[in-house]
Amino acid sequence: MSGLDGTVLVTWSGFDPADDATAGVLRAAGLDVRFAPRLQERSEEELVGLAHDAVAVIADADPFTADVIRQLPRLRVIARVGVGLDSVDLVAARAAGIDVTTTPGHMEGTVADHTLALMLAVVRRIVVFDRIVRGGEWIRVERAGDDLHGRTVGVVGLGAIGRVVCRRLSGFDVHLLGHDPVAGDLPHVERVTFEELIDRSEIIVLNVPLTPATRGLISRDVIARMRPGAVLVNAARGHVVDEAALIAGLRSGHLGGAGLDVFAEEPAESSPLWTMDNVVLSPHIGGVSRRSIRDMTERAVQCTIASLHGEPTGVVNP
Ligand SMILES: NC(=O)C1=CN([C@@H]2O[C@H](COP(=O)(O)OP(=O)(O)OC[C@H]3O[C@@H](n4cnc5c(N)ncnc54)[C@H](OP(=O)(O)O)[C@@H]3O)[C@@H](O)[C@H]2O)C=CC1
Numbered sequence: 032m033s034g035l036d037g038t039v040l041v042t043w044s045g046f047d048p049a050d051d052a053t054a055g056v057l058r059a060a061g062l063d064v065r066f067a068p069r070l071q072e073r074s075e076e077e078l079v080g081l082a083h084d085a086v087a088v089i090a091d092a093d094p095f096t097a098d099v100i101r102q103l104p105r106l107r108v109i110a111r112v113g114v115g116l117d118s119v120d121l122v123a124a125r126a127a128g129i130d131v132t133t134t135p136g137h138m139e140g141t142v143a144d145h146t147l148a149l150m151l152a153v154v155r156r157i158v159v160f161d162r163i164v165r166g167g168e169w170i171r172v173e174r175a176g177d178d179l180h181g182r183t184v185g186v187v188g189l190g191a192i193g194r195v196v197c198r199r200l201s202g203f204d205v206h207l208l209g210h211d212p213v214a215g216d217l218p219h220v221e222r223v224t225f226e227e228l229i230d231r232s233e234i235i236v237l238n239v240p241l242t243p244a245t246r247g248l249i250s251r252d253v254i255a256r257m258r259p260g261a262v263l264v265n266a267a268r269g270h271v272v273d274e275a276a277l278i279a280g281l282r283s284g285h286l287g288g289a290g291l292d293v294f295a296e297e298p299a300e301s302s303p304l305w306t307m308d309n310v311v312l313s314p315h316i317g318g319v320s321r322r323s324i325r326d327m328t329e330r331a332v333q334c335t336i337a338s339l340h341g342e343p344t345g346v347v348n349p
Pocket residue numbers: 113114115116138142187188189190191192193210211212213214238239240241244245248266267268292293315316317318319
C-alpha cells in the first residue's frame with residue numbers, strides 16, 4: 032500500500048539503517064525514514080527535537096510523556112518495539128489522536144530464556160566459576176553453588192512472559208508458586224497470595240509491568256520477609272524493586288543472590304551490585320535476540336503503516 036507521506040523517525044536501535052529491505056517497506060508506502068543517533072537513553076528535549084516533524088516513531092523506551100506528546104502535533108503513531116509501556120503516557124497519546132502499538136508474541140520466549148539463564152547463572156555460580164577458570168585456578172567445592180531442582184520458585188506476574196517462564200521451569204523439577212491478581216490457572220503452578228509467595232519461595236522471579244501499583248512492590252519490608260538465602264530474578268523493570276533495599280539485603284547476607292536485567296537507572300553506570308559475586312547482571316537485553324530484533328522490527332513497521340492508513344493493528348490505547 033502506498034499513498035502515505037511524512038517522516039518516520041526510528042529511535043529503536045535494533046532497526047539497522049543498512050536494512051534496506053525493512054526500511055524499503057516504509058519507503059514503498061511513501062514515507063521518509065530518518066534514523067536517530069544510536070543512544071542508550073534520550074531526554075524528553077532530545078526526543079522532541081528529533082521527532083518534531085514525524086508522523087510516526089518506531090520507538091525504543093523513549094520518554095513519551097504528556098509534555099513531549101503535546102510538542103509533537105504531527106505524530107499519529109508511536110510504534111513501541113517491545114511490550115513494556117511505562118515509558119509512554121497512553122492517555123495523553125489517545126487524547127492527541129496517537130495510536131500506541133506494541134509487538135507482543137515476538138519476545139516472550141526470549142525473556143523467559145534469559146530469566147532462566149540468569150537464575151541458573153546465580154544458583155550454579157556460573158560467572159564466578161568462569162572467572163576462576165580464566166584466572167588459572169581450579170577451585171571447586173569451596174565455592175560450590177546450589178541446585179535449581181528441588182527448590183521452591185515463586186513467579187510474580189503470570190501474563191505473557193510469566194506463563195512461559197513457568198512452562199520452562201516446569202521442566203526443572205521445581206515446586207512452582209505463582210501470584211497474579213487475574214490470570215487463570217496454570218498447570219504445575221500453585222496459586223498463592225503475594226505474601227505467601229514471598230514467605231515460601233527460595234527463588235523469586237518478577238514478571239510484572241511497571242505501574243503505579245507495582246512501583247516498589249519489592250520493598251524493604253518485602254525483602255526482609257523473604258527467606259534467608261532467597262534469590263531474586265528481575266527481568267521486568269528496575270523500579271519494581273527498591274534497589275537500595277536489595278543492595279542492603281545482599282550486603283547483609285540475608286539474600287543469597289540476584290539476577291538482574293533491569294535497574295532503577297538505565298544505563299546503569301556504577302553500583303555496589305557490580306562488586307557482588309552472587310549477583311549476575313545484564314544490560315536490559317532480556318527480550319532481545321537476533322531473531323526477536325528482526326521480528327519485532329518487522330511488526331513495528333506493519334503497525335506503523337496500518338495506523339497511518341487508518342486501519343490500526345496492535346493498538347494498546349484504543
Ligand atoms: N527485560 C526485558 O527485556 C523485558 C522486560 N519486559 C517487562 O516485562 C513486563 C511483563 O511483560 P508481559 O508478561 O508481556 O506483560 P503481561 O501484561 O502479559 O503480564 C503481566 C502480568 O502481571 C500481572 N500483574 C500486574 N500487577 C501485578 C501484581 N502486583 N502482582 C502480580 N501480578 C501482577 C498482570 O495482571 P493484569 O493484567 O491483571 O494487570 C499480568 O497478568 C513488561 O511490562 C515489561 O516491563 C518485557 C519484555 C522484555
